[in-house]
Amino acid sequence: MTQPISNSDVAHVARLARMALSEEELGRYTTQLAAVLEHAADMAALDIEGVPPTAHPFPLANVFREDVPRPCLDRDEVLSQAPDVEDDRFRIPRILGEAP
Amino acid sequence: MAADVRQGRRTASAVLEEHLRRIAEREADVHAFNLVMEDQARSRAAEIDRMVAAGDDPGPLAGVPVALKDLLCTRGVPTTCSSKILAGWVPPYDATVVSRLAAAGAVFIGKTNMDEFAMGSSTEHSAFGPTRNPRCLGRVPGGSSGGSAAAVAAGFAPLALGSDTGGSIRQPAALCGVVGAKPTYGVVSRYGLVAFASSLDQIGPFAANVADAALLLDTISGHDPLDSTSLPASPPLASANLGRGADGLRVGVIAELAGAEGIAHDVASRLGEAVDALAAAGAKVEEISVPAVRYGLSAYYMIAPAEASSNLARYDGVRYGLRVPGADITEMYMATRSAGFGPEVKRRIMLGTYALSAGYYDAYYGKAQKVRTLIIRDFEEAYRSFDVLLSPTAPTTAFELGAKTSDPLTMYLNDVCTIPSNLAGHPAISVPFGTGDDGLPVGVQVLAPALGETVMFQVAEVLEAAAPTGGGQ
């Protein structure tokens, strides 16, 4: 059951994905996404209730790794790619809320 | 070529210089590369030559220049995915396929241009400018592995690696007139492949001919303990049946794709000629219906963006890559991701986020996963009666730059023939087969069941030999 996607849907989704859109972008993307979703309507109309979903092409199971430590990355190499470092840690601007 | 190098008839350095010369001549026009690794390639080639001189064997790809799509992690060498958000990022590790190729003696000649984060069918969505089709510079090379396809087509490297999520190896191979293949899902390790859609992505070979593509694929295939989705058993040998011909093989032409709306008449004609060629070679060719492939595009454009929206969340400016400052972390995230991603990537992230969001999961992502099951079932049914299937690779020859960028949906339709194999996890290959009315290359696609690489390459070789303009070089 598809519904046309609205500007506010797109704005909400952009926020969820941590992207800021201009008014113009918002309008443009809404039109484009609506077109894609409409195209998907043919699929949405299919009656396939009893069909099981496929998450993986092949039903592999139980792939494991043994609990043996291996050398990790050199800290300097890791931190050399970081945008901002303080005290051997990644420095970031203030966080306003606690984790969920 | 590798044999020549291993046996000392040619030096790796000489081979390399020849290719670097060609790059110097035409790369400015083609723009296949984000980075030409001149210095590293020269020292590696010299090292290969030293090994040969010392009587050691550098491996089956000794001295062969290989181009790598710029979403394969190369330690110490920038890997950008053609995105501003990773501009200048230097991975601290090598992808498994990169390690395997290095161990086989390959010489990495450069990182190739692509659609940003592998999202696109024309390489016009690169943050660093498009790649142009070497056959005609006003046309696209296809995408997302357009740079790798162009590199092989232009003779910059005999071999290249790309990635294929919805056709991103096969479609550019068809448009550039080279061979491009996607293996069975899980045959090639994804460790070190920057993820786009995890349940669909596979790394695969580009080459000027079928035999070389098979050799490259065989070199990189095989279980990897670092990739949980990598198939545990020994992979099929792509080159095992080369030279055996097509006598007695059963070939099914997929009705829904061969006759799909949007398939250009010249492409359809080439497909018809391919059918004739296979019949002449002793194959039994018939039409077969695989009904669910009609829904492939819709299912793909729910599943791939959904997985991508999650895979691309990590690009947030905290640990690596672009950071655009903000007063607090949320502002920083927003500013970084808005500036760092191009419009096609943003579109797909939003589409994917929407498809997964509360209230919509069942209608979109959930439904698409069920369609996937239908496609797999229909293919299984078809393969009861046929060894391989046939279809066009792309609906048209290479289109002009800018022709399809204004309407995303039009661009997405390029993938209608290639997508079903990704959804099913099956292998498929595009073989150049003649040209269109405009003189540009046309590709024919051979599809095989899971782990059917051997018979797939076998049939591909027959097509190559029978191709109207003599096939690849």
Place this chain on the structure above:
Amino acid sequence: MAGTSVMTGWEIVIGLEVHCELRTETKLFCSCRNAFGDEPNTNVCPVCLGLPGSLPVLNRQAVEYAIRIGTALHCTVQPSLFHRKNYFYPDMPKDYQISQYDVPINIDGWLELPSGKRIGVIRAHMEEDTGKTTHVGGGGRIHEASHSLVDYNRAGVPLVEIVSAPDMRSAEEARDYVEELRAVLIATGASDGKMEEGSLRVDCNVSVRREGSTELGTRCEIKNMNSLRSLAHAVDYEAARQAELLASGGVVAQETRHWDEADGSTHSMRSKEEAFDYRYFPEPDLVALDPGPEWVESVKSALGVLPAERRARVAEAAGVPVSSEAVATVVRLQLDGFMTAAVSAKADAGLALRRLANEVAGELADSGRRDLDPDGFVRLLLMEQQGELTSAQARTVLRALVAEGGEPSAIAAKLGFQALASGALDAVMDEVIAANPREWERYGAGDDRLTGFFIGKIKAATGGNADLRAATDLLRQRRSTAAS
């Protein structure tokens, strides 16, 4: 502490979510060390940093521990999937957490408290831990910080999240649940249970409802309780807050609240974001997990003795109900070995239980020392039983034994406790019998009511130093000797 008047007529309903770090050598999805306290960002790799192109591979030992926890909590261990839980937060390298959603590995279990009450365990699933953020400036509090620093050593450490049913009805019950759960987790070997190191973290869901009601009220999730005491205080505070709010006609908003240890209250965490939409979908980089009945059975049979069984054994040995507090105390303080020693030496198990639960527990709480060894304990019990020491003396010696160690007789001697030597008791008995011939005759004829009379006389004669049980035995012995 919440005033009881506020809570009159209200019932508190509590559910707990406990995150338990597993004692594996390496992380859940990569081979980096799982270690506490190392230099920041030294146990990281492409996988746990979420670098582009990295992929997770599941740690078999973590699965083993998860199965142990599930079986110890009487769960059904079932085939399961991993899911991605998508949200943005800087301590999450991929901005999604690999967790389990609608098909977790362990479901439908329970945990029995020492009181005998069973608390339902809805699920116990596997997930990866996040990195650690330190807030700089503003006294380390998140809201006043100028910026933050992130260390990813902990990112990717294996966790099992244990979610209880909302079956607890008081702060004490919540505490008991966590203590019992911790003991179970330690007994399985899956965790070291160190709340102070963060290997065990507790969030609680609290709601209130009118007594007698069966509907659940709106609940709040409380986070940031770092000890059992905080947990109990937070529960009481929050329950009172909600009761007062509802009683005055207000409505409880469903939200997450932060426990503030300093001011002893919970605060609403009104963050800028809307309610989280985690957009769960099956993790495409991992395959299904199906341990199978053989693995589960082998875990079950190898499971060590759990606290509930230890309590059952102690209770049986001492002949007391399993829900008795003394039993709970002995097991909680890991003193059951002493019970075993007492029983093997044929000492009085009931006496042993009382001494452990009272004197030993008391001394441990007071002095925190623990120098008692089972042999010394048993010897002391026997000394008391055999009349060498009175009960009062024995209790004193026991406390000293716990606090300082040593030998029971030496301590007794040092304290000047001469158990009345049997010879001396005989002499006193002779005197008392001689002084009360008529009573002795009646006692000798079988009038047991005179036992107390004679014991009283002996007690008076010895200034209370006689072991009265020994005296009673001696009295009876005399009678039978006299009779024969």
